[in-house]
Amino acid sequence: MTGKLEKCKAFLLDIIFPNRCPFCGSFIMWNEFICKACDENIEKANDAVCRSCGKRKCVCGSGNTDIDMVFASFFYNDSAVKNAVMSLKLRGEINIAAYTAKDIAFRMKKENIPKPDMIVPVPMGRKKQRKRGYNQAELLAEQIGRYLGVPVDKNILFKYDTKEEQHNFGMKSREERVKGLFYKNDDADLSGKRVLICDDVMTTGATLNECSVLLKSLGAVHTAAAVCAVTELNTTLGEDA
Numbered sequence: 001m002t003g004k005l006e007k008c009k010a011f012l013l014d015i016i017f018p019n020r021c022p023f024c025g026s027f028i029m030w031n032e033f034i035c036k037a038c039d040e041n042i043e044k045a046n047d048a049v050c051r052s053c054g055k056r057k058c059v060c061g062s063g064n065t066d067i068d069m070v071f072a073s074f075f076y077n078d079s080a081v082k083n084a085v086m087s088l089k090l091r092g093e094i095n096i097a098a099y100t101a102k103d104i105a106f107r108m109k110k111e112n113i114p115k116p117d118m119i120v121p122v123p124m125g126r127k128k129q130r131k132r133g134y135n136q137a138e139l140l141a142e143q144i145g146r147y148l149g150v151p152v153d154k155n156i157l158f159k160y161d162t163k164e165e166q167h168n169f170g171m172k173s174r175e176e177r178v179k180g181l182f183y184k185n186d187d188a189d190l191s192g193k194r195v196l197i198c199d200d201v202m203t204t205g206a207t208l209n210e211c212s213v214l215l216k217s218l219g220a221v222h223t224a225a226a227v228c229a230v231t232e233l234n235t236t237l238g239e240d241a
């Protein structure tokens with residue numbers, strides 16, 4: 001859909017389903033992604049985290065660093081941010097993804113970081129995605145692709161369908177469990193490419209690192225991660241790693 005049509009659709013939909021701030025639920029204009037109060041009060045992670053590892057307390061040098069760069073818009077520990085991530089994850093509401101996309105485009109320009117050649121979402125198991133109807137990482141990838149004018153490729157990384165849950169595992173076992181969950185399209189040639197990998201939340205970074213290893217094995221020279229939110233150290237969440 002073209003930008004104009006998309007805007008027109010958003011405007012018309014707003015008459016039937018008024019647009020809401022994903023963080024607090026208050027009504028906002030059809031072309032806004034966040035209300036003024038939340039924009040002022042919620043801490044922005046990109047101002048506070050290390051650009052290399054995405055953590056407030058830098059963990060570069062801990063060994064878990066295949067990813068070259070991290071962009072993160074919010075801290076997941078804030079309950080309002082959790083609300084917004086859940087609205088993306090469970091209902092496919094894209095306001096927080098659109099905010100993150102705009103934010104990342106702004107940071108790249110401000111910090112003189114070259115645009116990636118392509119965007120790859122962290123994949124979801126096919127069965128799970130069919131059941132849910134979408135993959136929230138893809139929704140974010142599409143928004144970022146639109147802001148940066150960079151293509152999204154969903155045919156490079158894949159995830160096996162697995163019932164394995166990752167609750168209550170420490171950092172090490174979490175990393176070990178991520179290995180083998182993903183596979184790649186061996187026909188893809190990413191020689192010399194800079195790739196941006198998208199996911200809704202980054203906790204330990206194990207998932208994003210595993211994706212980065214696969215992309216580099218296909219020839220990628222630089223990988224950056226883009227997430228809506230990053231957890232503070234010593235916190236874990238649900239099924240994601």
Ligand SMILES: [Zn+2]
Pocket residue numbers: 021022023024025026034035036037038039
């Ligand atoms: Zn709000």
Ligand SMILES: [Zn+2]
Pocket residue numbers: 050051052053054055057058059060
């Ligand atoms: Zn760091």
